[in-house]
Structure formats: structure tokens, C-alpha cells
Amino acid sequence: MAETFEEKMAAMAGMSEEERANKIEEVKGVCKNFCGNCPSYTGTGETDYGFCATGKSSKITEEKGCLCPGCPITGAMSLRWQYYCTGGAARELSAAEKK
Numbered sequence: 001m002a003e004t005f006e007e008k009m010a011a012m013a014g015m016s017e018e019e020r021a022n023k024i025e026e027v028k029g030v031c032k033n034f035c036g037n038c039p040s041y042t043g044t045g046e047t048d049y050g051f052c053a054t055g056k057s058s059k060i061t062e063e064k065g066c067l068c069p070g071c072p073i074t075g076a077m078s079l080r081w082q083y084y085c086t087g088g089a090a091r092e093l094s095a096a097e098k099k
């Protein structure tokens with residue numbers, strides 16, 4: 001069975017700060033093609049990416065559709081949410097489910 005997001009995060013726990021930073025840059029590079037073309041993103045003045053990893057956007061406030069389900073990071077990390085730009089990073093959404 002495929003590993004869950006939580007299992008994948010646990011497996012990445014031993015990463016160094018540098019490895020973590022590189023990973024986030026990699027996510028942002030992929031994200032550009034998805035969040036960057038998303039109706040909730042365009043026209044907001046947002047220029048950053050990778051909300052599933054870094055958390056909410058300070059500029060995106062309206063949910064007008066989300067392209068995360070089609071993004072390869074969703075499959076790679078077994079992400080099961082969307083609208084990270086308004087809802088927060090995947091690890092925050094995972095933690096909120098446990099409350």
C-alpha cells in the first residue's frame with residue numbers, strides 16, 4: 001500500500017536544514033506550473049509558491065478553484081487536501097485532523 005503523507009513526513013524527519021531548503025525550492029519549482037496558473041492565485045499579487053510546504057499565502061483570500069489535485073507533488077507526498085494557500089501547509093492540516 002502507498003505510504004501516507006504522515007509516513008512520508010516521518011521518513012523525511014532526519015533531513016538537514018539544507019536538504020529541507022532544497023526540497024522546498026524543488027516544490028516551489030513544480031508549484032509554479034500549478035498555483036501559478038490557478039484562478040485563486042492569478043491577479044492577487046502573490047509571487048511565492050509551495051503553500052503545501054510553507055503554509056498560507058498572505059495575499060490569496062478567495063477560493064476560486066484549486067489545481068493541487070493535478071500537481072505531481074500531491075502524488076509524490078500523498079497529499080490529501082487542497083487550498084493550502086488559504087488553509088495552511090499539509091502538516092498543519094494533518095495536525096488539525098488529530099485534534
Ligand code: SF4
Binds near residue numbers: 060065082
Ligand atoms: S493552493 Fe490550490 S487554490 Fe491555492 S493557489 Fe495553489 S492551486 Fe490555487
Ligand code: SF4
Binds near residue numbers: 034074
Ligand atoms: S500541491 Fe498545490 S501548493 Fe503544493 S506544490 Fe502542488 S500546486 Fe503547489
